Each structure stands twice: as structure tokens, then as C-alpha cells.
Amino acid sequence: MKGKISLSTEFLGKKTKSPLVLPAGIMGMTWSGMRYVIENGCGIITSKSLTLESRSGHPGPVVAEFAGGLLNCMGLCNPGIIDGLAEINDFKKLMPEIPVIASVFATTAEDFAELSRYVNDSKSDFLELNLSCPNVMDEFGLPLAGSKEQVTDIVKLVKKVSKIPVIAKLSPNVTNLSEIAVTAEAAGADALCMINTLGPGMLVDIDLVKPVLSNRTGGVSGVCVKPIALRAVYESYSRVTIPIIGTGGIASGSDAVEMLMSGASLVGVGSAVYAGGIEVFNIINQGIAEYLKKHNYTNIGQIPRLEKLHEQA
Amino acid sequence: MSRRNTIAIARIVEETPTIRTFYFDYDLQAKPGQFIMLTDLANGEKPFSISECESDQFGVTIKKLGKFTSNLFEKQAGDLLSFRGAYGSSFSLKGNNILLTGGGYATPPLYYLCKELLRKGAQVTVVNGARTRDDLVFCERFENLGLEYKKITDAGCFGRAGTSVDIARELLSNNDYDMVYVSGPELMMKAMRELLQSYPGLNYEFLFERYMKCAIGICGNCTMDPLGIRLCVEGPVLAGHQVEKLTEFGEYHRNAAGKKEYFK
Ligand SMILES: Cc1cc2nc3c(=O)[nH]c(=O)nc-3n(C[C@H](O)[C@H](O)[C@H](O)COP(=O)(O)OP(=O)(O)OC[C@H]3O[C@@H](n4cnc5c(N)ncnc54)[C@H](O)[C@@H]3O)c2cc1C
Ligand SMILES: Cc1cc2nc3c(=O)[nH]c(=O)nc-3n(C[C@H](O)[C@H](O)[C@H](O)COP(=O)(O)O)c2cc1C
Ligand code: FES
Numbered sequence: 001m002k003g004k005i006s007l008s009t010e011f012l013g014k015k016t017k018s019p020l021v022l023p024a025g026i027m028g029m030t031w032s033g034m035r036y037v038i039e040n041g042c043g044i045i046t047s048k049s050l051t052l053e054s055r056s057g058h059p060g061p062v063v064a065e066f067a068g069g070l071l072n073c074m075g076l077c078n079p080g081i082i083d084g085l086a087e088i089n090d091f092k093k094l095m096p097e098i099p100v101i102a103s104v105f106a107t108t109a110e111d112f113a114e115l116s117r118y119v120n121d122s123k124s125d126f127l128e129l130n131l132s133c134p135n136v137m138d139e140f141g142l143p144l145a146g147s148k149e150q151v152t153d154i155v156k157l158v159k160k161v162s163k164i165p166v167i168a169k170l171s172p173n174v175t176n177l178s179e180i181a182v183t184a185e186a187a188g189a190d191a192l193c194m195i196n197t198l199g200p201g202m203l204v205d206i207d208l209v210k211p212v213l214s215n216r217t218g219g220v221s222g223v224c225v226k227p228i229a230l231r232a233v234y235e236s237y238s239r240v241t242i243p244i245i246g247t248g249g250i251a252s253g254s255d256a257v258e259m260l261m262s263g264a265s266l267v268g269v270g271s272a273v274y275a276g277g278i279e280v281f282n283i284i285n286q287g288i289a290e291y292l293k294k295h296n297y298t299n300i301g302q303i304p305r306l307e308k309l310h311e312q313a
Numbered sequence: 314m315s316r317r318n319t320i321a322i323a324r325i326v327e328e329t330p331t332i333r334t335f336y337f338d339y340d341l342q343a344k345p346g347q348f349i350m351l352t353d354l355a356n357g358e359k360p361f362s363i364s365e366c367e368s369d370q371f372g373v374t375i376k377k378l379g380k381f382t383s384n385l386f387e388k389q390a391g392d393l394l395s396f397r398g399a400y401g402s403s404f405s406l407k408g409n410n411i412l413l414t415g416g417g418y419a420t421p422p423l424y425y426l427c428k429e430l431l432r433k434g435a436q437v438t439v440v441n442g443a444r445t446r447d448d449l450v451f452c453e454r455f456e457n458l459g460l461e462y463k464k465i466t467d468a469g470c471f472g473r474a475g476t477s478v479d480i481a482r483e484l485l486s487n488n489d490y491d492m493v494y495v496s497g498p499e500l501m502m503k504a505m506r507e508l509l510q511s512y513p514g515l516n517y518e519f520l521f522e523r524y525m526k527c528a529i530g531i532c533g534n535c536t537m538d539p540l541g542i543r544l545c546v547e548g549p550v551l552a553g554h555q556v557e558k559l560t561e562f563g564e565y566h567r568n569a570a571g572k573k574e575y576f577k
Contacts, residue, residue, distance in 0.1 A: 059357025
């Protein structure tokens with residue numbers, strides 16, 4: 001007799017009804033926005049990346065649509081750590097059983113540690129360090145996730161301070177991503193999230209003869225980054241033992257299964273909320289369930305993983 | 314995917330010293346209540362409601378407020394602007410005996426709605442209010458439609474001083490409307506909702522404004538508490554049954570950083 005199909009799983013000790021994660025910067029600005037996403041089938045929320053002070057972000061246009069996905073230069077707009085955590089707390093009052101990842105952004109290990117002290121006093125379940133925003137390079141320089149030393153310093157210091165598990169969000173815009181993954185694990189990270197947006201990239205308005213985005217360039221996301229995200233997760237999965245939230249270009253149930261098969265424990269769904277609408281979470285959940293049924297599996301833990309890279313060698 | 318279009322301003326009509334309508338020769342195929350994101354790729358990008366829409370042209374009617382709109386008021390016919398959209402929900406066009414109530418620069422989208430309602434044979438009454446004469450627009454356009462049309466300013470420029478809500482109150486008590494559409498400043502709409510609560514069976518739709526960045530439903534800046542619906546996708550037009558549930562309506566909105574700002 002076949003068992004009932006379930007998409008529920010566990011991540012660092014917390015239960016979730018679906019492996020789908022709302023990644024940082026998508027709909028996670030307000031408590032009600034978080035609620036809306038959960039009501040539409042998402043399992044775990046990540047907040048917008050919060051900074052010590054509030055930021056209005058770049059002027060518009062901050063997004064540009066193209067056939068392969070999206071280009072964005074939001075510029076880390078957020079209400080600041082205090083107001084941002086208040087939104088998380090308001091959400092947790094409404095839906096206490098839903099795990100929330102508080103994403104934070106800073107440029108020094110000390111500021112990351114300061115942010116994590118604030119997060120300690122909130123209802124957040126996990127802390128995510130955004131080490132990889134490509135949209136604020138004019139202001140802050142290259143993404144931190146490019147440097148092993150910086151990743152080590154930040155993760156080590158935050159791990160001393162944080163009372164909740166720490167996730168390092170990594171950039172695909174490096175030549176040694178899996179090495180950075182190993183570095184983050186060695187420094188004490190409890191999990192990884194990858195990939196942040198690719199690039200930066202650029203689009204041009206051929207009539208006004210100007211870049212479309214106000215900041216000239218922006219991070220690339222959506223369907224066109226999926227192959228890169230899968231490769232990044234697979235290479236890192238082959239070398240680390242901590243769980244990975246696989247994010248980038250996931251838009252269907254089979255995309256999500258590909259991501260799980262490549263080594264992800266959870267799957268982020270961001271830009272697909274634009275292309276597929278808010279229904280996309282339920283559609284992806286359904287697609288995963290259909291895959292499970294097709295192969296006579298009853299839970300996502302039974303989805304086979306690719307053989308690890310070094311095992312093949 | 315909605316395409317970005319960059320085309321010349323076809324003409325500019327000065328409605329009042331601080332309000333202008335910008336026309337573009339383009340078949341936008343927008344529905345009444347929808348908006349575009351408009352930019353010159355130099356001074357930001359902002360949302361504006363469609364005030365007129367035909368197969369060969371559309372218009373947006375804009376109040377000069379801050380940096381973006383001030384720069385826009387420097388533009389001439391022939392200058393290039395870029396827009397994307399039309400985005401968002403639209404008025405349902407329901408009803409046979411309809412009351413439209415508008416305030417200030419938010420009245421023009423009701424003009425496009427009004428023309429569509431007349432096209433389908435509905436009977437329409439329009440109330441147009443504003444703080445001063447400089448904020449009262451589209452009077453001639455509405456008058457030319459040959460319907461019952463009332464205008465009023467807080468300052469009493471046309472005799473009586475008061476708000477569009479004052480007139481709507483009288484019209485509602487003397488008529489049997491089956492639908493009400495409202496577009497105006499938030500506190501005016503709040504007063505309208507209070508008024509409409511004494512007409513329990515009467516359906517209505519409001520056109521809202523919230524700070525918009527992406528306009529395609531991903532950044533989450535424009536969500537409305539407690540539902541979490543995005544004003545750029547599920548709005549800007551919301552039906553009465555949704556409006557009744559909004560706890561932030563008339564209380565606060567979130568600014569460009571997502572920080573709450575309370576209405577005064
Ligand atoms: C759905 C919708 C339809 C609108 N339709 C019209 C219209 O038809 N005509 C018109 O004149 N105005 C309309 N607005 C308001 C218009 O977008 C603002 O007046 C404009 O953005 C002001 O920009 P500014 O730089 O000149 O002024 P600022 O000094 O930057 O701002 C003045 C006011 O506009 C608001 N505002 C600024 N940026 C935005 C933004 N990105 N999104 C929403 N509000 C903003 C601010 O909160 C402030 O209250 C609409 C807004 C929305 C959300
Ligand atoms: C509009 C937008 C805003 C984003 N903001 C953030 C952010 O604040 N912090 C962060 O770590 N990632 C941010 N990202 C990256 C996403 O979290 C995600 O890693 C990336 O978009 C790839 O996933 P996707 O293809 O499913 O969108 C943002 C992405 C987009 C499109
Ligand atoms: S403006 Fe970004 S979600 Fe509405």
C-alpha cells in the first residue's frame with residue numbers, strides 16, 4: 001500500500017510544510033507580505049536584507065524585465081534592523097510555526113556582529129549573512145563572499161555572538177565558489193544559501209541611449225541563472241556537509257527537483273513570483289508531489305542525490 | 314513579460330499651473346484604473362494612472378510635487394520618455410446607476426472609467442472635488458459628456474465650500490446608486506468609506522496609492538496590511554470587500570525604505 005505524499009521536511013531542527021523558501025529581497029519587506037506568500041504555499045520566509053540604518057535604495061528604474069529573467073538594482077532598500085525585525089515579530093505573532101530567516105547586510109565583521117545581537121532579541125529562527133550583494137559595489141566595494149579571509153572573519157565573529165543558526169549567502173560571481181563554501185563551513189556556518197544574483201549585468205535603452213537601470217548595472221536573476229545555480233549547489237554539496245538552500249531560476253516542480261537532486265536541502269523561489277505570479281509556490285509544490293508520485297516516493301528525502309563530484313573521480 | 318517603450322511625448326496639455334496631461338501616440342490597451350511606470354532614465358521612475366486611453370493614444374495627468382514631477386514639467390512635446398505597463402488591477406465596470414467620486418489629481422483616471430461606463434450604457438453621476446481651483450481638473454471634459462456633474466473646492470471657488478464627500482453624502486441619500494467608484498487622497502477615501510458603511514448592500518471600488526518600486530510584484534514595498542496583497546498587482550483598484558479588511562487604510566503607508574509613515 002502506498003503512503004500519503006508529504007512535502008514536509010526539517011531544516012536545522014525546524015519543521016516546514018514545504019521545502020520552498022522565499023529568498024531575501026522578494027516580498028519579505030512587510031509582515032503581511034510574508035503572510036501572503038505563506039498562504040500561497042511557501043514554506044519558509046527570508047526577510048529583506050536588513051542594515052543597521054534604514055536605506056531608501058537606488059532611484060528607479062530599479063528593475064528591468066528581459067526574456068531570460070530580471071535585472072535589479074534595488075540597492076538594499078530596507079527600514080533598518082529595528083523596524084525590519086518588528087515586521088518579522090509581527091509575522092511570527094500571526095504564524096508562529098513558520099520558520100523565518102532574518103537576512104542582514106553589513107560591510108564589516110563588527111557590524112554583522114552588531115546586527116546579529118539585534119536578531120538574537122527577535123523571534124527569528126535563523127540568521128542569514130548577505131555576503132554577496134552585487135548592487136552596492138559603488139558604495140561598498142566588491143561582495144565580501146569573494147574573499148576567504150573576510151568570509152572567515154565575519155562568520156567566526158557572528159558565530160560567537162549569534163544564539164540562532166547562521167546561514168552564509170554566497171555569490172556566484174567568483175571563480176572558486178565551492179572553496180568559499182568550504183571556508184564558510186570551516187568558520188562555523190550552520191548552512192549555506194546560494195546563489196545571490198549573477199553579474200552584475202546591464203540592459204540598454206536604444207532610444208534614450210542610456211542603461212535602463214538607474215545604477216547602470218544590476219544583479220541578474222530568474223530562469224537564465226538556473227544552470228549556474230545548479231552547478232554552484234552541486235559543487236558545494238560535493239565538498240561540504242552542512243545543508244544548502246539552493247536558489248536561482250527555480251520556476252517549476254521539475255526545477256525544484258533538479259535543485260534537490262543537485263544537493264540542496266531547501267529550494268529558494270524568488271524571481272518566479274514575478275514570472276509565474278503568487279500562485280507559483282503552490283504550482284511548484286504540486287509539481288514536486290507529482291514527481292514523488294511518479295517514482296513511488298512519499299517524501300522529498302527519498303529524492304536521489306547526484307553522485308558527489310569527488311566520488312566520481 | 315511587459316515591454317518597455319520609449320517614445321516621444323505627443324502633446325502636453327496644461328490643466329492648471331501645477332497639473333499637466335502628457336499624451337503619447339501609442340495603443341496601450343490599458344483598462345480603467347491601471348497605471349504605467351514612467352521615466353526619463355535620469356530622474357527616477359514613478360507610477361501614474363491612465364487618464365485617457367484610445368486605440369491611437371493614451372494620457373497620464375500629473376501633479377507637480379517633487380523632484381521627478383518637477384523634471385517632467387521641464388519636458389516639451391517631442392522629448393522622449395520611457396514607460397512600462399500598463400500594470401495592476403482595473404475597475405470592474407459593474408453597475409447601471411453609478412456614482413464616481415474623485416479628488417484632486419486622482420480624479421482623471423475616473424474620466425477614462427467614466428467613458429467606458431457610458432460606452433456600455435450605464436447612467437453616471439460625477440463628483441469632482443479639490444482643495445483649490447489649481448487642483449481641480451478635467452471639469453470641461455466631464456461637462457462635455459453630458460452627465461450629472463458636480464464640482465466643489467474646500468475654498469469655495471464655485472460658490473459652495475466643501476469636499477466631494479459632502480456632495481456624495483447628499484447624492485447617496487437622494488438616489489439609488491448600485492455602484493460607487495472612488496479615487497482621491499487617502500483621507501478623502503477614508504471619509505468615503507465611513508459614508509459607504511451606512512449603505513451596507515452598496516458595492517464600491519477604490520483606487521489606492523502606495524510607494525512603488527518594482528511594480529511587478531516582487532519587491533514587496535507596496536503590500537497592504539493585513540492581507541499582504543500587492544498594490545501593484547492585486548491593486549491599485551480594490552473592491553469594497555477587500556477595503557473593509559485593510560487595517561492600514563487611512564492610518565499609515567510605507568515609504569521608499571519600507572518604513573511606516575502615519576497619515577496626518
Ligand atoms: C498607482 C498610483 C497611481 C498614481 N497616479 C498618479 C497620477 O495619475 N497623477 C499624479 O500626479 N500622481 C500619481 N501618483 C503619485 C505619483 O506617483 C507621485 O506623485 C510621484 O511619484 C511624485 O514624485 P516626485 O519625485 O515628484 O515627488 P516626491 O517629493 O518624491 O514625492 C511626493 C509624494 O509622492 C509619493 N511618491 C513618491 N514616489 C513614489 C512612488 N515611487 N510610488 C508611489 N508614490 C510615490 C510620495 O510618497 C509623496 O507623498 C500615483 C501613485 C500610484 C501609486
Ligand atoms: C528584486 C530583488 C531583490 C533582492 N534582494 C536581495 C537582498 O536584499 N538580499 C539578498 O541576499 N538577496 C537578494 N536578492 C537575490 C535573491 O534572494 C536570489 O538569491 C536571486 O534572485 C536568485 O534567485 P531567483 O532566480 O529565484 O530570483 C534579490 C533579488 C531580486 C530579484
Ligand atoms: S512595487 Fe514592488 S511589489 Fe509592488
